[in-house]
Amino acid sequence: MTLPRPRGRRATTALSGALLVALGASATASAAEWRTGFSAAGDQATTRIAGGDVLADTSTAPWTVAIQTVFGQTSVGACSGTVLDALHILTAAHCVVEENGTRATPDQVAVAAGTPDVTSAAGRATGVVGGVAAIRVHPRHEAGGFYDDVAVLTLAAPLDLTTGKVAALPMAPSGTLVDPGRSVRITGFGITSPTSDDYGTLREVSVRSVIGGSSCSNSAPGAFLCTEGTNKGACSGDSGGTATIGSASARKLIGVTDIADSKCRGLNFFANVAAPEIRTFIDAAVAEQDVTAAQTPLAPRGGRSIKIQGTAKVGRTMTCRRGSWTAGTKFRYAFLLQKGSKQRNRGFRTSKTYKLRSTDRGWRVFCAVQVRSAGGQGVSVGNNTRVVGAR
The missing domain is CATH 2.60.40.2700 (Immunoglobulin-like)
Incomplete structure (x- = not known):
C-alpha cells in the first residue's frame, strides 16, 4: 500500500496492495493563502473521489473542507478534512507530517470551508479560506506509517456555522461497530483517477464496508475501517476526508480517509474514529489538550x-x-x-x-x-x- 501523501513522491509499505494518497507540487505560501498553479499529476497523486458525483454546493456535505499544506519550495500537499466544531478540523496526520518526520507549522496550512470548488478564486470566495493556530498529531503516529493517521487542526478564527454552508459533523459513539455490507459515504476534494489533475472539486460516493481479510487484510482491525467499491471510492487528495454512516438527515463521522488503491479502483482504509485508540486523541485535541501515547489505549x-x-x-x-x-x-x-x-x-x-x-x-x-x-x-x-x- 502507498499512503495518501502530501508530497511529491510515492511511498510504499509492507501492507498488501499498492495504495496512494496526497498531492505534490512546488510553491511557497503564507498563512491562509491558497496556492494555485501547481499540478496534481506526476509521480504522487492526491486522494480524491473516483466514480462518484460532483456536489453543486455544500448542502449535503457542509462538514467536508479542503486543506493545503506548503512544506517548502518544492512540496505542496492537498488534502481534505472534516469540521468537528467551529474551531477544529479533523484530517490525516500524513497531510501535515512529511515522511522524514518534518511537521508543518500552523502558518504553512490553509483550510477552505463552505465551498464545493477551490480551483478558482471565485469558487473559494463562495466560502472562506482561513489559517491555522495549532496542529496536534496522534502521539502514536509514526511518519510514513499507517497507524493512528489522524491530526486535529485548531483554526486561527472560528467558522460561521449559521450560514448553512458549513456545519460540524458529530462523530459516531465510541465503540460503534460497522457491520460488513453497511453503506459508507465518502466525501472529499481529491482527484478522480491516478492520472487526473483535477483536485479541488467536492465529490461524494457511497461504498460498502467489509471486514478484515483478503484484500482488506491489516494488522490493526480495531483502529481501521475498510471499504470496497467497484471502480469507485477515495483517490488521492481525499486523504483526511470524511467517511460517514447513517441516514442523510442523521449522518455520523466514522472514519478519516487514509489509504486508497493506487489505481483508485475502490479499496480504501480509514482511521476508525469510534475506536478508543483514535477517539481518545481526538476528544483531547478538541479540548485543546495534549495526550501521550500511553494515554491512548491500544486497539487489537x-x-x-x-x-x-x-x-x-x-x-x-x-x-x-x-x-x-x-x-x-x-x-x-x-x-x-x-x-x-x-x-x-x-x-x-x-x-x-x-x-x-x-x-x-x-x-x-x-x-x-x-x-x-x-x-x-x-x-x-x-x-x-x-x-x-x-x-
Whole structure:
C-alpha cells in the first residue's frame, strides 16, 4: 500500500496492495493563502473521489473542507478534512507530517470551508479560506506509517456555522461497530483517477464496508475501517476526508480517509474514529489538550495468521485458530460460508469449532475472529476451504 501523501513522491509499505494518497507540487505560501498553479499529476497523486458525483454546493456535505499544506519550495500537499466544531478540523496526520518526520507549522496550512470548488478564486470566495493556530498529531503516529493517521487542526478564527454552508459533523459513539455490507459515504476534494489533475472539486460516493481479510487484510482491525467499491471510492487528495454512516438527515463521522488503491479502483482504509485508540486523541485535541501515547489505549493488532483447520467434509468439525495478537484480550469466532454471490454467517460465538452440515456441501467456509481490547474492537478473516461430501 502507498499512503495518501502530501508530497511529491510515492511511498510504499509492507501492507498488501499498492495504495496512494496526497498531492505534490512546488510553491511557497503564507498563512491562509491558497496556492494555485501547481499540478496534481506526476509521480504522487492526491486522494480524491473516483466514480462518484460532483456536489453543486455544500448542502449535503457542509462538514467536508479542503486543506493545503506548503512544506517548502518544492512540496505542496492537498488534502481534505472534516469540521468537528467551529474551531477544529479533523484530517490525516500524513497531510501535515512529511515522511522524514518534518511537521508543518500552523502558518504553512490553509483550510477552505463552505465551498464545493477551490480551483478558482471565485469558487473559494463562495466560502472562506482561513489559517491555522495549532496542529496536534496522534502521539502514536509514526511518519510514513499507517497507524493512528489522524491530526486535529485548531483554526486561527472560528467558522460561521449559521450560514448553512458549513456545519460540524458529530462523530459516531465510541465503540460503534460497522457491520460488513453497511453503506459508507465518502466525501472529499481529491482527484478522480491516478492520472487526473483535477483536485479541488467536492465529490461524494457511497461504498460498502467489509471486514478484515483478503484484500482488506491489516494488522490493526480495531483502529481501521475498510471499504470496497467497484471502480469507485477515495483517490488521492481525499486523504483526511470524511467517511460517514447513517441516514442523510442523521449522518455520523466514522472514519478519516487514509489509504486508497493506487489505481483508485475502490479499496480504501480509514482511521476508525469510534475506536478508543483514535477517539481518545481526538476528544483531547478538541479540548485543546495534549495526550501521550500511553494515554491512548491500544486497539487489537495482528490476526494475519488466522487459519481454519480440519477436514472440510460434512459431519466433520472445523477449528478456528486465531493466530497471534497484540492488545487483544477477548476473542469470539465465526464461520462464514460463501457460494458465488451467496453468503451465510453463523454468527460470532465463544466456541472456536463448527461441525459442518449437509447444507454446507459445496460452499466455501471461512474462519473469522472478533477481538476486543481497551483500544477498540475489530474483525479479521483467515483462509477458506471448500466443503465436500459426507465423511
